[in-house]
Amino acid sequence: MSRTIVIHKRALQVFALVFFLTGTAIADRGPVTNLPLPRYVSLKAAEGNVRRGPSMTHRIDWVFKRRDMPLRIVAEHGHWRRVEDRDGAGGWMHYTLLSGNRTVFVEQDLIELKARPNDGSQVVAQLEFGVIAQLGKCDEIWCQLSASGHRGWAPRSSLWGVEPDELRN
Missing domain, CATH: 2.30.30.40 (SH3 Domains)
Structure with missing residues (x-):
């Protein structure tokens, strides 16, 4: 194996590790939507469960209870978005609970x-x-x-x- 191929393979491994740990691409684009990260959205529902991880099997850490509350999306994974509120509190929410309407x-x-x-x-x-x-x-x-x-x-x-x-x- 040539040195160039080994270096490229190592760079790809580092990129994959960063992507796996953060859920975001290095280029500041969401891997699912290709939209910019971070970006702002709002809470569509009157209540929204915020989970520890990106699936229904993860425990609920928070429940946001304010319709139209602005949130910042910082990562994506499938149908899940990692969000933060103005205090930095947050976790993973299903995308159907979020709206592109800006508040x-x-x-x-x-x-x-x-x-x-x-x-x-x-x-x-x-x-x-x-x-x-x-x-x-x-x-x-x-x-x-x-x-x-x-x-x-x-x-x-x-x-x-x-x-x-x-x-x-």
């Missing part, structure tokens, strides 16, 4: 929802810590939200569920 968690108390994406704009509402809002467009600083019948713009820095550099049209 965010308000991280600061009484943030101002503005009519336009600038500091001088009129305040249309205030959102309390813990509010879950539907996510719309995002520029470098502001994200458009809708919550409790109010629609406006909030600073991205006060939200969990959107990446710091993520732009949305």
Whole structure:
């Protein structure tokens, strides 16, 4: 066996080990969906069991009980997605419990929802810590939200569920 083939075989073994241990590909793409990892989704159901491993035989560690709660998918395995909440708690959930509808968690108390994406704009509402809002467009600083019948713009820095550099049209 030539040295080149041995090196390639070793690299493939390392990649397989990383994939097996983490459930993710090194290229930051899910092995099942080919979608980016990590990525954000929301809880579709009113309740969702979070399991220790990617099957129904694994024990339930958590039960998320907040419909539309934003979650971050960090790994995939078959019909299962490894998710984390804003505190880093999580585990494996069946993909049918998750939705691609984007929501965010308000991280600061009484943030101002503005009519336009600038500091001088009129305040249309205030959102309390813990509010879950539907996510719309995002520029470098502001994200458009809708919550409790109010629609406006909030600073991205006060939200969990959107990446710091993520732009949305």
